[in-house]
Amino acid sequence: MISFTNNNIEKIYITGKKKLTGSVNISGAKNAALPLMALSLIINKDFNLYNVPDLADTRLMSNLLIDLGVKINWNKGNVNFYGKPKKDEASYDLVRQMRASILVLGPLLASKGSAKVPLPGGCAIGSRPIDLHVKVMESLGANIIFDGGFIIGSLSNEGLKGGNIKFPKVSVGATESAIMTAVLAKGQTKIYNAAREPEISDLANCLNQAGADIKGIGTDILIINGVKELNQVSHSVVSDRIEAGSFAIASSITMGDVEINNVCTKNLTEFINVLRYTGSKVEISNNSINVSNSKRPRPFDVVTNPYPGFPTDLQAQYMALMAIADGKTLIRETIFENRFMHAPELMRMGAKISINHQEAEICGVKKLKGAKVMASDLRASMCLILGALAASGTSEIDGLYHLDRGYEKLTDKLTNIGAIIKRSN
Ligand code: UD1
Numbered sequence: 001m002i003s004f005t006n007n008n009i010e011k012i013y014i015t016g017k018k019k020l021t022g023s024v025n026i027s028g029a030k031n032a033a034l035p036l037m038a039l040s041l042i043i044n045k046d047f048n049l050y051n052v053p054d055l056a057d058t059r060l061m062s063n064l065l066i067d068l069g070v071k072i073n074w075n076k077g078n079v080n081f082y083g084k085p086k087k088d089e090a091s092y093d094l095v096r097q098m099r100a101s102i103l104v105l106g107p108l109l110a111s112k113g114s115a116k117v118p119l120p121g122g123c124a125i126g127s128r129p130i131d132l133h134v135k136v137m138e139s140l141g142a143n144i145i146f147d148g149g150f151i152i153g154s155l156s157n158e159g160l161k162g163g164n165i166k167f168p169k170v171s172v173g174a175t176e177s178a179i180m181t182a183v184l185a186k187g188q189t190k191i192y193n194a195a196r197e198p199e200i201s202d203l204a205n206c207l208n209q210a211g212a213d214i215k216g217i218g219t220d221i222l223i224i225n226g227v228k229e230l231n232q233v234s235h236s237v238v239s240d241r242i243e244a245g246s247f248a249i250a251s252s253i254t255m256g257d258v259e260i261n262n263v264c265t266k267n268l269t270e271f272i273n274v275l276r277y278t279g280s281k282v283e284i285s286n287n288s289i290n291v292s293n294s295k296r297p298r299p300f301d302v303v304t305n306p307y308p309g310f311p312t313d314l315q316a317q318y319m320a321l322m323a324i325a326d327g328k329t330l331i332r333e334t335i336f337e338n339r340f341m342h343a344p345e346l347m348r349m350g351a352k353i354s355i356n357h358q359e360a361e362i363c364g365v366k367k368l369k370g371a372k373v374m375a376s377d378l379r380a381s382m383c384l385i386l387g388a389l390a391a392s393g394t395s396e397i398d399g400l401y402h403l404d405r406g407y408e409k410l411t412d413k414l415t416n417i418g419a420i421i422k423r424s425n
Contacts, residue, residue, distance in 0.1 A: 012397040012411065014388035015420040016370060020256035022417040026244045026263050027053040027408040028077065028237035031313075032199035034100045035176040036206055036237060037061045039230075040070045040081035041107035042184060043210055047081040048234040053408040056401065057098055064094045064101055068108070089116040092149070096120065098405075102130050102173060105151060106181030109142055110160055115153040119146070128336075132167060132174035139163040140178075140185050162187030162226055170195045170306040175222075176203055182224040183212040191222040197307040198238055198267040206235040239287075241267040242313045243407060246382050248272075248291040249317045250414070252280040253324065253390045257292035258417055265289060270310050274302055278321065299327040299364060304335050316342045316383035323351035324390055325364035332359045342380035345373040349387045349395065367392060375399035378406045385410075389419060 028051035037058065040047055052058055054077070062072055062079070069086025072079060088108055095101040095118040108115035120130065134144050134151065141161040142153045162185045165178050175195040180203070182189035194200070196218060204217045210233035213225040244263045251258035252275060265272075265284050272282050272289065278297040283290040299322060304312040312335040322329040323346055333339045340360050343353045348371040352363040370393030375381035381403040388395035400423070403410060411423050 010400045010423060012385065012400060012403075013394055013422045013424070014370070014385065014397065015394045016368075016389050016391040018254060018389070018418055018420055020251055020254045020258050020389070020414075020417045020419060023259040023261055024247050024413050024417055025261045026239045026247070027051070029053070029199055029202075029240035029242070030055055030057055030406050031172070031197075031242070032202040033058050033237045034061050035103050035180065035199070035203045036235065037065060037079070037081075038103045038107050038180065039203075039206065040065055040072070041068065041085050041104060041111045042180065043081070043230045043233060044084045045082075045230075045232040047232065049079045049081075050077060050234065050236040051239075052077050052079045052237055053240065055406060055408055056404040057100065057406065060094060060098050061100070064090060064104065067091045067094065068104070085111055088112040088114045090118060092118040099128060100173065102133055103176060103180070105133060105153065106137060106177045109137060109153045109155060110181055110184045113155045113159065115151075117151050119149055119151060132169075132171045133177045136165055136174055136178045136181060139165045140181050140189065158186070160185035160226075162189040162224070165189065165191045167191070167193040169193075172197050172200065175200055179204055179207065179214065179222065179224065183207055183214065183226065183230070184228075185226040187226055189224040189226070191224070192220070194220050194222045195306055196220055198241065198264065202238040206233060209233045209235060238267070239264050241271075242311065242379075244268060244289070245271050245311070245314045246317050246386070246407070247413075248275060248280075248282070248289065249321050249386055250389055251291040252278070252293040252297060253321050253386050255293050255295070256417070257290070259288055259290045261288045263287055263289055270308055271314055274300060274310060274318070278325065296324060296326040296364070296366070297321055299325040299329040301330040303332040306335070312336060312339060313379050315339060316379040317386055319343065319353070319360065319362060320346060320383045320386035320390070322362045322364060323353070323387060324366070324368060325362070327364055329362045329364070330359060331362065334358065341376040342383040345375070345380070345384055346387050348373050349391050351387070369393055370395040372396045373398070375402050378402045382407065
């Protein structure tokens with residue numbers, strides 16, 4: 001089993017006010033790679049994923065799958081999966097470290113006919129229930145009970161059966177659960193109010209290449225005709241739009257000029273529109289964007305929404321940019337109830353922010369000043385890094401293990417475009 005370190009005690013030091021210039025290559029998307037990796041529980045023939053980012057979360061998913069009996073070979077970004085899961089119980093120690101582990105529930109049921117998955121537990125950005133995942137399993141014929149901190153799923157002799165799933169709210173993970181469980185169910189499944197995130201389309205496209213029958217990809221109604229089995233497949237993980245957006249803001253916030261390569265530009269349409277409104281210049285060509293900026297950003301209000309809306313996963317980073325805007329910005333977070341934990345830390349650098357329930361009011365300041373700050377979650381870490389890149393003096397950022405969950409080789413990538421950044425114990 002591959003081990004990864006919990007770099008809890010490591011810190012990042014950034015000396016800011018350095019204009020970022022040059023080019024950076026974007027990695028495969030964590031949020032696409034995780035459900036794609038879980039497919040190895042139901043694709044038992046040779047299954048290859050390319051462009052898999054090497055992150056704490058993908059290593060953790062890999063360990064979870066290995067523990068369930070899947071054989072995995074990593075060779076840089078190429079990961080080969082083979083063999084069937086041998087057991088139906090997911091490890092508590094692994095599941096509790098990553099909420100996305102819930103994604104193994106449906107594939108385990110489809111593969112083994114039963115599943116025992118620990119409840120994933122709390123999270124810094126909100127309560128994050130899993131009721132919709134459970135509803136999905138029940139709609140497809142599974143019997144679900146909760147016992148001793150586990151979700152325990154079983155199937156009747158008839159196995160998984162297609163059904164109608166109407167989501168009361170848009171959920172990325174529950175839509176993925178529904179797709180992964182329905183592809184091998186008997187008969188037809190219709191999913192209404194499905195999430196439309198590009199990572200979901202990536203999952204569905206990979207499944208169709210493996211012989212699944214999913215229609216409506218990219219829309220909010222998915223129709224899935226169950227197939228008996230899935231075939232051998234090789235698939236390249238879509239590029240990470242959140243990493244791309246984070247680097248775009250890094251360029252804007254430092255008055256830089258950065259070419260961001262390996263980007264699926266159409267997946268960033270709303271974000272690019274917003275960045276242009278704030279005054280940054282964004283040039284789009286094939287698979288890259290060039291982002292440059294020469295003056296204080298213009299304030300521009302945003303509301304986070306499911307795709308194609310402004311992504312909640314870029315809200316924290318955008319707040320860092322608006323912290324130095326020439327005026328007042330309102331940011332409304334509609335996806336998670338507690339996703340402004342970066343705000344008080346950004347205020348330690350001199351940002352002027354007030355929070356009222358799901359709304360943040362940011363009064364832009366001319367300058368941020370380096371400070372000691374603590375990251376509370378993955379995107380909050382990036383927000384603080386961006387704040388530090390714009391601030392005068394040196395900042396010390398703690399809570400790094402969040403960052404390792406979702407940004408591949410971040411310090412190297414930032415150093416290559418001119419940031420003064422050091423990581424140390
Ligand atoms: C995924 C992403 C995460 C992103 C989020 C929203 C992964 C691994 N993570 O998370 O980076 O921020 O989408 O774009 O892809 N909800 C319920 N019941 C459920 C499931 C969700 O009430 O059973 C709620 C959540 O609490 C939240 C909303 O639905 O308020 C949307 O969450 P969801 O889209 O499911 O997020 P994740 O799939 O966990």
